[in-house]
Amino acid sequence: MSGRAPYGLVAVTCAVIMAVLGMLVSGTSVSGPDELAVKWVERAFGSDTGLLRLLVLPTEAYVLIPVAAVTVALCLAARRKPEAALTVAGPLVAIFANTWVLKPLFDRWKNTYLAYPSGHTVALVAVLTVLVLLARPGVATAVISVVGAVVLAGVTIGMIGLGYHYLTDVVGGTLFAIATVCATWELLSWAARRRAPVPSDG
Known part of the structure; x- marks a missing residue:
């Protein structure tokens, strides 16, 4: 990964859009795109709960935890400690912050639980984002x-x-x-640069 990539800018941009969207849908309001998406899924997939549950499977902890564990092991084997730390810290920070801060803050309810932002999505996309950041630029990233x-x-x-x-x-x-x-990686990269030895002028 390149420390010069604009991860900080990506983090801020995504966070701002997420916050604005959250304010628009806070409470129990349902947006027009939400209604259209529900109608489309109902028409296209009907009540095939077996298929729908299969599609949701990648968000389950018993799928994501092994993926993260293998990634950490590979990073440690390659002596890439910051990357290993990112694999653990990035998803955990996202999951806990979403559960304990964002969901109560936006207070959007669906049935009997807080729904915005989706915790299943946060867990999945956090792990996927880590994999994208750790991949070699080029074909692997694509x-x-x-x-x-x-x-x-x-x-x-x-x-x-x-x-x-x-x-x-x-x-x-x-x-x-x-x-x-992305914000976690920026912090880890900054910490790594601070710990790096300063070249001698002599």
Whole structure:
């Protein structure tokens, strides 16, 4: 990863858009795009709960934790400690901040639970963002990005179809996860630069 990449700018931009969207949908309001998305999923997938649950599977902890654990192990084997720290800290910070700060703050309810931003989405996209940042620039980054986008699209359909979340919940979760992981990497990169030995002038 390049420390010169504008991760800070990406983090701020995503966080601002997420906050604005959250203010627009706070409470129990349902946006026009939410209603359109629900109608489309109902027409396209009907009541096939088996398929919808399969689409949501990548958000489960028993899928994401092994992926993160393998990533950490590979980073440590390659002596890439900052990257290993990012793999652990990025998703955890995103998940806890979303659960304990953002959801109560925006106070958007669906059925009996707080829905914005989507916690399932935050967990998934945080791990996917870590994988994209850790991948070598080029083909690997492109492949992970495309696969991640396809998985996220399927998850979005599944959660809407099962009635877990609205479309805007998923968008908010995606933005917050990207913002948090990018901000975490900026902090880790800054800390690594501070610890790096200063070249001698002699």
